[in-house]
Amino acid sequence: MVIAIGFEGSANKLGVGIVKDSVVLANPRITYITPPGEGFMPKETAQHHRQHVLSVLKKALSEAKIQTKDIDVVCYTKGPGMGAPLATVAIVARTVAQLWNKPILGVNHCIGHIEMGRLITGAKNPTVLYVSGGNTQIIAYARKRYRIFGETIDIAVGNCLDRFARVLKISNDPSPGYNIEQLAKKGEKYVPLPYCVKGMDVSFSGILSYMEDRTDNLLKEGYTPEDLCFSLQETIFAMLVETTERALAHCNSSEVLIVGGVGCNLRLQEMMSVMCEERGAKLFATDERFCIDNGVMIAHAGAEMFRSGTIMKWEDSTVTQRYRTDEVETTWRDD
Amino acid sequence: MSGDKNLNIDLELPFGSKRIAEIVFDVLRVDEEPRRSGVCKKLTLEDTLIKVNFSGSLTRQLRTALNNFFEKVDLITETIEVIGLPKTESYSYY
Numbered sequence: 001m002v003i004a005i006g007f008e009g010s011a012n013k014l015g016v017g018i019v020k021d022s023v024v025l026a027n028p029r030i031t032y033i034t035p036p037g038e039g040f041m042p043k044e045t046a047q048h049h050r051q052h053v054l055s056v057l058k059k060a061l062s063e064a065k066i067q068t069k070d071i072d073v074v075c076y077t078k079g080p081g082m083g084a085p086l087a088t089v090a091i092v093a094r095t096v097a098q099l100w101n102k103p104i105l106g107v108n109h110c111i112g113h114i115e116m117g118r119l120i121t122g123a124k125n126p127t128v129l130y131v132s133g134g135n136t137q138i139i140a141y142a143r144k145r146y147r148i149f150g151e152t153i154d155i156a157v158g159n160c161l162d163r164f165a166r167v168l169k170i171s172n173d174p175s176p177g178y179n180i181e182q183l184a185k186k187g188e189k190y191v192p193l194p195y196c197v198k199g200m201d202v203s204f205s206g207i208l209s210y211m212e213d214r215t216d217n218l219l220k221e222g223y224t225p226e227d228l229c230f231s232l233q234e235t236i237f238a239m240l241v242e243t244t245e246r247a248l249a250h251c252n253s254s255e256v257l258i259v260g261g262v263g264c265n266l267r268l269q270e271m272m273s274v275m276c277e278e279r280g281a282k283l284f285a286t287d288e289r290f291c292i293d294n295g296v297m298i299a300h301a302g303a304e305m306f307r308s309g310t311i312m313k314w315e316d317s318t319v320t321q322r323y324r325t326d327e328v329e330t331t332w333r334d335d
Numbered sequence: 336m337s338g339d340k341n342l343n344i345d346l347e348l349p350f351g352s353k354r355i356a357e358i359v360f361d362v363l364r365v366d367e368e369p370r371r372s373g374v375c376k377k378l379t380l381e382d383t384l385i386k387v388n389f390s391g392s393l394t395r396q397l398r399t400a401l402n403n404f405f406e407k408v409d410l411i412t413e414t415i416e417v418i419g420l421p422k423t424e425s426y427s428y429y
Contacts (some may be wrong), residue, residue, distance in 0.1 A: 050406065050410055053410075053411060054414060056416045057417070057418075058417065068418075068422075069422070083369070087366060088410065090409060091362055091366075091407055091410050091414075092410065092414050094361070094362045094365065095358065095362050095410075095411050095414040095415065095418075096414065096418055097426075098358045098361060098362065098421065098426050098427075099358065099414075099415065099418050099419070099420070099421045099422065100418075100422055101421070101423040101425075101426055101427055101428075102428070103421050103428040104428065311428075313429065314361065314365070314426075314429045315365060316427065317365050318367075318411060319366075320367055
């Protein structure tokens with residue numbers, strides 16, 4: 001039996017999760033929401049996490065109804081992410097590990113998403129599309145590593161959506177991506193946009209610049225904000241489905257798993273499911289509770305590492321802004 | 336001002352017990368100063384006392400490093416207040 005607590009705070013979400021033998025006991029989370037037209041900056045985000053981390057921790061402990069002495073391992077996000085928010089949350093993780101006298105494990109954020117997705121959906125060996133505000137990767141497992149088959153060569157798909165939301169001054173509550181998704185449902189006229197797939201990789205910064213330069217004029221020409229949201233979503237999601245399809249074919253896989261904050265976009269799930277049906281593959285996705293950054297994904301991935309005997313030295317309980325998915329050996333997978 | 340680190344700040348932080356001082360010290364010592372901070376930080380633990388020396392060449396950078404340091408110390412002590420005193424006299428998983 002493994003009980004793990006996980007601390008996540010690599011971007012604007014702050015979460016503490018507790019799992020017991022892969023069962024979610026508690027997973028409270030709060031989000032740092034900025035005014036329309038503004039993004040979240042490292043310093044302010046760290047300040048937000050600092051202010052709220054202890055109340056979220058208390059909430060997780062009371063919801064889980066466990067005794068702290070029964071916790072086996074304290075897990076936290078080691079990276080990738082924004083330095084200051086990561087460091088703030090890691091300090092609390094280190095302190096509680098010392099107070100409770102429990103081992104500490106730093107978890108790769110991307111691995112957290114993948115393992116959480118596999119746990120919740122039951123996907124065995126999926127080709128993974130990991131799409132969020134900071135990451136865009138097409139991943140498949142082979143010989144003890146999650147290998148990156150394709151990724152963005154500039155900004156993440158979620159970053160493209162978030163920043164386009166700022167152009168239109170769309171609200172960041174609950175998230176810019178969610179609000180774009182709702183507007184896009186009412187879009188009718190498609191604006192042709194650049195389509196940037198380069199081999200297995202994708203690029204979004206040019207599309208974003210294109211939108212930033214032309215939005216004012218397009219609105220004057222009679223396109224609505226809804227049309228623009230619709231056009232942007234259709235274009236960038238098509239790019240993601242295309243590259244995922246190629247990875248799926250290459251790996252002869254029969255499962256696709258979408259994880260990460262953008263993964264709860266139902267239009268992306270719909271487009272992906274059409275592709276999966278054509279190929280006789282099965283699509284797995286989760287809702288916002290587990291797609292969006294949360295504490296349980298870190299707790300669960302950490303619990304898997306702990307069960308397979310991973311040990312981290314105290315001196316290594318640092319954070320790092322860059323930490324690639326394929327740097328981690330998946331000691332907990334035997335296939 | 337020249338590039339050598341000729342400005343120094345020495346601090347002494349007393350704690351209620353040896354174990355608490357040790358925890359705060361252990362949590363703090365893991366993080367290196369950010370490379371671009373321009374400040375060198377040296378931490379030492381003496382019984383219930385944490386001693387820290389900051390050296391740098393720009394007062395602006397020293398102030399930032401000092402601010403960050405106190406933010407961290409505050410967060411650690413607040414965490415101890417919320418979670419409660421340590422369960423054991425030593426940590427078993429270094």
